[in-house]
Amino acid sequence: MNNWRIIPLETHSAALHMALDEACGEAVAAGKSLPTIRFYQWSPSAVSIGYFQSLMDEVDTELCKQMNVDIVRRRTGGGAVYHDHDGEITYSILAPESMFSKDITASYHELCGWIVKSLSLLGFSAEFKPINDIIVSGKKISGNAQTRRGGILQQHGTILYDVDLKKMFSLLKVDLQKISDKQIAAVEERVTSIKKLKPELAKDDVYQALLKGFTDGKNFTLGSWTEMELDRARELVTKKYAAERWTRMR
Amino acid sequence: MQRIASAKIPGGKFVRVKTEIIDGTLSRVEIHGDFFLHPEETIIEIEKNLAGLSSSAKKEEISERIQRSLQKHSATFIGATPEDIAEIIMKTL
Numbered sequence: 001m002n003n004w005r006i007i008p009l010e011t012h013s014a015a016l017h018m019a020l021d022e023a024c025g026e027a028v029a030a031g032k033s034l035p036t037i038r039f040y041q042w043s044p045s046a047v048s049i050g051y052f053q054s055l056m057d058e059v060d061t062e063l064c065k066q067m068n069v070d071i072v073r074r075r076t077g078g079g080a081v082y083h084d085h086d087g088e089i090t091y092s093i094l095a096p097e098s099m100f101s102k103d104i105t106a107s108y109h110e111l112c113g114w115i116v117k118s119l120s121l122l123g124f125s126a127e128f129k130p131i132n133d134i135i136v137s138g139k140k141i142s143g144n145a146q147t148r149r150g151g152i153l154q155q156h157g158t159i160l161y162d163v164d165l166k167k168m169f170s171l172l173k174v175d176l177q178k179i180s181d182k183q184i185a186a187v188e189e190r191v192t193s194i195k196k197l198k199p200e201l202a203k204d205d206v207y208q209a210l211l212k213g214f215t216d217g218k219n220f221t222l223g224s225w226t227e228m229e230l231d232r233a234r235e236l237v238t239k240k241y242a243a244e245r246w247t248r249m250r
Numbered sequence: 251m252q253r254i255a256s257a258k259i260p261g262g263k264f265v266r267v268k269t270e271i272i273d274g275t276l277s278r279v280e281i282h283g284d285f286f287l288h289p290e291e292t293i294i295e296i297e298k299n300l301a302g303l304s305s306s307a308k309k310e311e312i313s314e315r316i317q318r319s320l321q322k323h324s325a326t327f328i329g330a331t332p333e334d335i336a337e338i339i340m341k342t343l
Contacts, residue, residue, distance in 0.1 A: 051290050054282045057266065077328075079264075079284035104288060104328055131263070131286075131329055148288055250282060 002099065005223040006215060007038035009207050014046035014072035014083070017090070019236035022075065023229045024094045025152040033226065035095035037214050039207060042083040042090070046070035047171055050078040050145065054250050060171055069171060073247050074156075076145035078132065081158060082168040087193070089207055091115075091214070092156040097148050108132050108146060111155050115142050118159075118213025122194070122201060132157075139192035159210065160193040161203050255341035256283075263329030269342040276303045279339065285329035292325040305343050312336035 012020070017040055027033035046069060049058050055073070058080040064071050069082075083090060093111060100107040112128040119126040119136065126142075129135045134142035144157030165187055194201055225233075240246045256266035263285040270278040279300040287293055296319040303312065313336035319325070320332065327335075 050284050052281070052283055052285060052287065052293060054266070054280075057282065075290065077284065077286035077290065104286070104326065146286070147290060250280070 001219050002095075003034050004095075004215070004218050004220040005034040005036045006211070006220050007036060007224065008211075008222055009039045009041065009089070011041045011043045011085075013044070013237075014042055014048060014070040015237045015241035016233060017042065017092075018048075018072055018074060018241045019233040020225070020229070021092050021094065021154055021156065022236050022240075023232035024092075024225075025149065025154055026232065027226065027229050028094050028096065029150045029152050033229065034221075034223070035099065036093075036223075037220075038092050038094075039210060040090050040092075041085055041088075042070070043085050044068050044070050045085045045087075046072060046083045047080060048072050048074050048083060049080045051075055051147075052077050052250065053080060055248055058173055060173055064171055067171070071247060072241055073249060074145065075149075076147045076154070076156065078143065078145035080172050081143065082171055083158065084162070084164065084167070086203070087162040087164065088158045088160050089203070089210060090156060090158050091210065092154065094152060094154050097151050097153045100153055104146065104148075105130055107153065108144065108155070111146075112142070112144055112157075114214045114216075115144075115157070115159065115210075117216060118210045121209040121213055122198065122205065124197065136192060136197060139190055141192050141194070159206060160191070161206055162195040163191060163193045165191070253342035255338050257334070257338050257341075259285075259330050259334045262331075262334065265330050265335060265338055267335065267338045267342060269339060271305045271343070274305050276301055276305060276307075276343075281335060283330065285327060288326050288328070289323065292319065292323045295319045295323060300339070307343070309333070309336045309340050312339050 116126045124136050126136045132144045133140050142159050146155040254268050258264045265283040268280040279297050299319045313332045316332035
């Protein structure tokens, strides 16, 4: 059985989180680190956009600046996401591709199954909805995105603890220019959060359930970043994730 | 002149295409969206290989060119197909 390293819940900037994912992936590929699962929060709150998205089409960059909301481009595809510091827990999985199905949709199903398991520990009946969502009672509670580079599968995603749709709508440009109550109601039909369904649950309850659900049946150790990973991550922040050239790439 | 067209693919993702046509030729194509493409860098090849197509190209020609780029890089789209993207490009021609 494979041994896993678990990096416990930590809080960093958007750029550093993306850089840690990439540095970790490199270390796992080089055999210097174990396959890793990490959990994290974003400070400041941030918007992340998918690799293929146009920054200016998706994000109100001026408003983000005014509200001190970071912006980062992910190296995974998928959509624009508002990562509220208090409103969600994000996870990343970095492991050799060979551990999972070659079929990308099947691997989404398998890895999202860890979230489904975690949510069941909290009493939710969640299900995986292809391509990359998890739903509870027909509403999205988790979005996920995957990339495979250098023999490493990276999947990261968010579990929505508390959603402020008005704030999200103001930071993310939507197709229709104005934010109307009707549009917010329409999105509320499709998106939910832990707090909306079970207000008695604290964020730490969710984190503990994720820890348990993700590590179920695995050999694992609670670990920390190596100096090499941290140095490489800091380099990637400067050269890539905090650099305009990367963020404004498309 | 830049032309833009987009669509939410049923059961798939959102795709927005921006094209520039100069003298009856697609001089530039950008494909944006919340789809997935593995490996991701293939998007540059796809966009580059679509440039030079005639603005009177048929959907099948466009789709085929995208497919060839995918095959060259053993790449896979998730959330959109070459045909979906070709159809959206056609809206700009």
